[in-house]
Amino acid sequence: MAGSDLKGLFIVLEGLDGCGKSTQAELLSDFFARRGIRYLHVREPGGTSLGDKLRQILLDPQTVLTRWGEVLLLAAARAQLVQDLVRPALARGEIVISDRSLFSSLAYQGYGLGQDVELVKRVNLEAVEGLLPDLTFFLEVEAGVGLARQATRRGLDRIEQRDEGFFQRVVEGYRQLARDYDFVRLDGTLPVEVVHEQILTILQGKLREEQEDE
Ligand SMILES: Nc1ncnc2c1ncn2[C@@H]1O[C@H](COP(=O)(O)OP(=O)(O)O)[C@@H](O)[C@H]1O
Numbered sequence: 001m002a003g004s005d006l007k008g009l010f011i012v013l014e015g016l017d018g019c020g021k022s023t024q025a026e027l028l029s030d031f032f033a034r035r036g037i038r039y040l041h042v043r044e045p046g047g048t049s050l051g052d053k054l055r056q057i058l059l060d061p062q063t064v065l066t067r068w069g070e071v072l073l074l075a076a077a078r079a080q081l082v083q084d085l086v087r088p089a090l091a092r093g094e095i096v097i098s099d100r101s102l103f104s105s106l107a108y109q110g111y112g113l114g115q116d117v118e119l120v121k122r123v124n125l126e127a128v129e130g131l132l133p134d135l136t137f138f139l140e141v142e143a144g145v146g147l148a149r150q151a152t153r154r155g156l157d158r159i160e161q162r163d164e165g166f167f168q169r170v171v172e173g174y175r176q177l178a179r180d181y182d183f184v185r186l187d188g189t190l191p192v193e194v195v196h197e198q199i200l201t202i203l204q205g206k207l208r209e210e211q212e213d214e
């Protein structure tokens, strides 16, 4: 479970833009809602008044920002979200579904932009006071796939406009993180419903495990 004092379960969806995180977060939310299971659905960056303002700045193609500026604004948004919403929900024993997490910063700003991954991790762990997800689903797609899905849907934001090489590094970074942090790797090119069923199967296994531990 998420930290010793927290009763809830902290679930995170990770992967490249367009890999299906929001789609799966919605399906999972609907699943919990239909069963009357209390949950909180958040996305990063955002979710608080500060976070939504920072999201606008971070994604606006007009924004000029240094690499560390990007790391720190993301960490500031994340810190606020975790303090104001995520921890309280976990303390109430709820399931939290988060669309992105500090792992996105390790993949994008660490591996993608070439910032020191260990330092990005330290800054973010400080920001969230050590809270790590209980279960991280990595929806794996190749760099071109996600962006092609996004580009047909809407324009690309500031970070999505980066070159192909950036997204190659990000996806390789995710693969490394998947090994280091024991992510659940799922094939994001499978049909939406199939991915959803795989998530439910893993989740049910995890919930059973936790009940047995109690
Ligand atoms: N497994 C899938 N197969 C095909 N298309 C998908 C799949 N999952 C999501 N999509 C579509 O791809 C686009 C991006 O999905 P989205 O969930 O918004 O990705 P993300 O939140 O990771 O950026 C949407 O148009 C969505 O309907």
Ligand SMILES: [Mg+2]
Residues within 6 Å of the ligand: 021, 022, 023, 099
């Ligand atoms: Mg999304």
